[in-house]
Amino acid sequence: MDIRKGLAIERERHGRDSGELRRLLNSLECKQDAYTKSMILHSITRCVYLLESEASGCTNDDVTLVGSMLDDKDNSVKIQALNTLKAFSGIRKFRLKIQEHSIKVLELISTIWDSELHIAGLRLLNNFPLPDFVHPQLRRVMPALMEILQSDYILAQVQAIRLLSSLAQKNDLLYDILNCQVHCNFLNLFQSTQPGSLLFEVLVFAERLSEGRSSPHYRAVKWHYNKQSLHEALFGDDSRLADRLLALVIHPEEDVQIQACKVIVSLQCPQDAGIRPSCPPSHSCFNNGE
Structure with a gap:
């Protein structure tokens, strides 16, 4: 052959x-x-x-x-x-x-627990913009995507977080992502012992979520989140995200360091300049619990 x-x-x-x-x-x-x-x-x-x-x-x-x-x-x-x-x-x-075939691929990813299938399916979905008509299906499979992200298969995790990062930039999907239930140890994804490739993607995801929730469009609505939601894990009053980010500022990989700093800046300086025109240097917005 x-x-x-x-x-x-x-x-x-x-x-x-x-x-x-x-x-x-x-x-x-x-x-x-x-x-x-x-x-x-x-x-x-x-x-x-x-x-x-x-x-x-x-x-x-x-x-x-x-x-x-x-x-x-x-x-x-x-x-x-x-x-x-x-x-x-x-x-x-x-x-x-x-x-x-996007809806079929999402169905396969969410109903078959096979890491190789997850990797292949997510790589395909990450290779082109997903059309708006698949958004309802995306909402249904969001818990499955979050489970893949929290699995132990690095390649599948990286592909899942890339897709979620892309979806986090869609106004009509942001709340569904933030309110998605996560494990109590979700912040382990931000530990310095994680592979640099995964850490970088997780930090990009966190930055996009932070920017999205601070946008005027998102802040115009009073959202309610469940206690085990991604929002509470990252931005809730009891979140330890700030500690994890500070530890990553001295990570040996430079791209991880830089991305950790970007997340810190996004948390301290909300994008909604109309509501918060300045970022007081003495005030931290890590746990503003919005």
């Missing part, structure tokens, strides 16, 4: 269509066992990345065929289909078609 791929790439380099990608897509239409389908999808993914002109010559029907594999009973087939859709999402003309 690798030799054939090499020959296909060589033919494309000389301006000739190898036909390899089309052959694989045609074989996917035939009845295959789960292992064979997984291998075909894996090969299609590689071809999409390596055979650019052939991939661009594919059609929406090809993407739909790959998307239909998300309904397969075998998780390995689902995972490979998600990877293939992500590969196709790098081609602009297929993005709208792939967005049609």
Whole structure:
């Protein structure tokens, strides 16, 4: 297979269509066992990345065929289909078609506890802007996203926090995120012992939440949060977030240090200049409990 791929790439380099990608897509239409389908999808993914002109010559029907594999009973087939859709999402003309599968992907992520599936699904969702029509589904799966964030699988956690950070910038989803229930040890995500890649993303998330809740649009409403909510864990009167942030200011990784400082600034200087025109140097807004 690798030799054939090499020959296909060589033919494309000389301006000739190898036909390899089309052959694989045609074989996917035939009845295959789960292992064979997984291998075909894996090969299609590689071809999409390596055979650019052939991939661009594919059609929406090809993407739909790959998307239909998300309904397969075998998780390995689902995972490979998600990877293939992500590969196709790098081609602009297929993005709208792939967005049609967003709700299905969210359903898979929220109903199947499989770290590899979570990683593949979240990577796909993070690869393009989610359309507004999926927001109701996003509200329903928010608890699942928060559970993935608090799991022990670093790659899945990083992908989950990236998606949540993006969603935190949506006015109509911010409250749903802040009121989402979290574990009592949620602030462990801010411990200096966490991998730097995860710490950085968690800090970006905290900064966006802080900025969002301080915006005039959000402050115009009196929100109520449950006691175990993300809001209370981060911004409640009893939150220990300030202590965690101060410890991260001396973190060995510079990007973590800088991002921790950004969160501190966002907490001390609310974005709503109309309500708080200045930030008194002697006053800390870490635990203002809004």
